[in-house]
Amino acid sequence: MIERILFVAVLGIAVYLIRKRVMQISSNIRIGKAQALQPSPQRWRNVLLVAFGQSKMFKRPIPAVLHFIIYAGFLIINLEVLEFVLDGLLGTHRLFAPYLGALYPVLMNFFELLAVGVLTACVVFLIRRNVVRLPRFQSPELTKWPRLDANIILLTEIVLMLAILKMNAADQILQSRNSHYTPTGSLFFSGLLIPFYKGFSTSFLVFVERACWWFHIIGILAFAVYVTYSKHLHIFLAFPNTYFARTAPVGQLTNMPVVTREVKSMLGLPPDSDVPPGEAGRFGAKDINDLSRHVLLSAYSCTECGRCTSECPANQTGKKLSPRKIMMDVRDRMEDVGSQLAAGKPGLDDGKSLLNDYITREEINACTSCNACVEACPVLINPLDVIIELRRYVAMEESGSPAAWNMMFQNIETNFAPWKFPASDRAAWTQG
Amino acid sequence: MNPSVRTMADWAARGESPEVLFWVGCAGSFDDRARRVTKAFVKILQAAGVTFGVLGTEETCTGDPARRAGNEFLFQMQAMNNIQVLNGYKVKTILTTCPHCFNTLKNEYPELGGHYEVMHHAEYLQQLIDNGKVRLADGNPYKGRKITFHDSCYLGRANGIYEAPRKVLSALDADLVEMKRCRTTGLCCGAGGAQMFKEPEKGSKDINIARTEEALATSASTVAVACPFCMTMMSDGVKNKEKEHAVHVQDIAELIAEALAENH
Incomplete structure (x- = not known):
């Protein structure tokens, strides 16, 4: 007994x-953003x-x-x-x-x-x-x-x-x-x-x-x-x-409907009816609350096997980027914020953020978006999603992309090509 | 303009429309090396009797590098403008020699209102060869030559196209050898994700050198590529290894164009 x-x-x-x-x-x-599931x-x-x-x-x-x-x-x-x-x-x-x-x-x-x-x-x-x-x-x-x-x-x-x-x-x-x-x-x-x-x-x-x-x-x-x-x-x-993993082709980056709405209004095009109007919020991700809940769930699903990192071309050639570290950083940040909130401390407003304090720009700038990490993951985790969201924040909220990228942006804006060639020469190849 | 290449505006002025739109891309339009690929592909289209149009100066960057570098605004501005032009010409089928343009047009434009059948030239060349529209000369220069194919990430992993370029190469009767890492595990050339437009981050080696070493290890005399960025990266790699006289980096379209039968 x-x-x-x-x-x-x-x-x-x-x-x-x-x-x-x-x-x-x-x-x-749940600190992450809710998103509709296709x-x-x-x-x-x-x-x-x-x-x-x-x-x-x-x-x-x-x-x-x-x-x-x-x-x-x-x-x-x-x-x-x-x-x-x-x-x-x-x-x-x-x-x-x-x-x-x-x-x-x-x-x-x-x-x-x-x-x-x-x-x-x-x-x-x-x-x-x-x-x-x-x-x-x-x-x-x-x-x-x-x-x-x-x-x-x-x-x-x-x-x-x-x-x-x-x-x-x-x-x-x-x-x-x-x-x-x-x-x-x-x-x-x-x-x-x-x-x-x-x-x-x-x-x-x-x-x-x-x-x-x-x-x-x-x-x-x-x-x-x-x-x-x-x-x-x-x-x-x-x-x-x-179950929650994206089913779109891996080459397709997630769309940003808030940007679509703004671009359409700039171009004088009729807005999409299915995008609710409202505050745009932050573009891209600086911290975990800017990432989707599925991304946060996937960080907890990572068992640190390192197949992603061992296939990453940047990592193999000695760059700082490691896709496994990206997912581990997301989880560590969640744990830090979560335990702070549970203890009545500031949480997200603790003066730190995922970008800078956990993941550096040098890491995200080294990614070739080749999808080798995505292909390698046995449980369909997508570290590239996180990298792109962080790049979006740096580019759109801070204009802080590497100088060469800012130059490339400028070339696209003025010459409609990423290089500094005059747009009028685009068809020059047909001449000879 | 060369009368053999018509723009969509030319076609529209005649009240006609071509079978396909050839999306040339920025590299194919401006980069000297990639232009040779553009011309080779045009030669094949003409030999196969395919009617096609280009956008000429109406074409602008798809926005791929801007999107991958995080500038979603610029990407969507480009996309919306291009979609307006494409929809204006009621384009149905788009061919492109660049996997980045291919991926963006095929996968990312639909959400923004651009719905087209988009084909990379590897797939299209395979079709032309399969249905007999492209015939190769019996004594084609690549018969029996050792060729290795470098998978580009945006064709392979991003879109699952691994076999089409290999089938195109097998039509040459060449000795196709694979690198240690190929298809789903193929190593990137180092240019994707807008890396083409900046210096690499600090590391122990450049990615294109690592990939070139894998290509050279096959002892193939031709490294076949299907992407203008891979072309630049692999050519630079071969030059860095001082092997440019023995090993040639060529696009699959160039190989086919060289091997075309006379009677087209």
Whole structure:
């Protein structure tokens, strides 16, 4: 009984903490601008293929297979977690076993296979990050915390999987000694651990089994809370992010209807009826409240894998720009502003802004808008969107573009070409 | 004006309209090197018997570099003016040899009231070759020559056109070799996003040099491009590597124009 009360308390604390954090994230995202969503059948297709089916991961087969094992393990082992939670609440042991009959050992063996797969994949990932030191995990924007975050996630998953195996090993021995332990049949992977535990007393094995059970369930709940503070949020947010991702060709930049309205009135053209009149507001983006909510959501969806940065031509040739850093900066700014607002501090008016204090002009000026980052992202994040919005602010609110660009603007205005050629020479090529 | 190239105003004055509008673009109109591509494409259109018009001095920058540099006002001013001209001539089909003009006209003008069928010359050349309107000489100079194709970002990733330029090149019976990074992972030449009009930011290397190294690594004697900016960047890169005598950077239209059969 005490165990059940304890379990309800632990579960309650986890749910409370997760709920609080989800509300915080949701209000951070709401700092952004609401935007209308163009309906498109592409959206559900993206969720199914890109998020659920991980189609874009398979451009790099080795991490794709390893990642898929962890992902499948996460989805399927959660079925067992459901049993864990119900056992905890009802004070039962292996609640599902009698109902599933002969299927139960098959499922348990399959879960163990997944657990071993997840464990192996996590070990390989740790080696790739810390021993092989893959270049995309060594970029300057991966400071102490992002690196620690990644290692905590991998280590936690390893430890959780080990707990499942140890618990099953102890459980199998206890099945032969005590009728309280529902027979599961022989389980292959945990069975390998049996010789190690065989010599221990029943009371010690009961302790091991219970300790692993508690460790696993508290571990999972603690991990669930941790995830909401971590880059690991992508396990949930990848799904809505692919749904909200723009479905237009990637070469098409988002239109600015407020500019259309002004240009039309300057040219004496009739205005569009579907654009509501009103304050133009700020052109482009200086801070996170100028970005759309979807962009902010996508910053929380980023798991810092760095595929974008490793494909970026500017980054590869030593420029400061890193598309991953752009998304990390957006999230960091949201977190800073959000936690300030929660503490009754100024938030957006803290004297800082996304542009300048987080992302420099040198970074955004280095982008060739080649879309390599957009193509590379496995969850359809678009760092180019942010870069263009920041450039728009610099160009239209500050006239602060690089001098050569201001010259180009001037040439287009006066000669109708980005170079200083007289417009009357445009057809000169037909002469010779 | 050369009577073989008519402007839309000429066509309108005759009360006729051509099959297509050839949007020449600023580079194709003013840049010496790109003008040769313009002329090569015109030669092909004429050989294929396609009637076309150009806007001549009525054409102005699509606004692409202004938009990518953040100046949305200037972009939309350009776009609205161009759309008024294009709609005035009731243009239906636009051809262009520049992927930047192509992307802007095709994807960004519709929202501002300009709806046209827009084709990049890679797609159009492929059509002309496929339906037999363009025939190549049996002994064309590129038969068996090693050619590598550099994907331009605004044709490839931005619009998903990877195969059309390659099919055009395969018509030459050349030995088409791919760079290590091609199609969806093709490396940019470094000119997009208005970089063409400013010096690169500080770094360890220029992007066009990195891309040229990849092109030279294929040991192809011709680097084929389909974009005037890529043309400039790759030509500069080859010159920087002092390989301009051994390796030529050419637009796919130039290669086809050189290989045209006599009996057109």
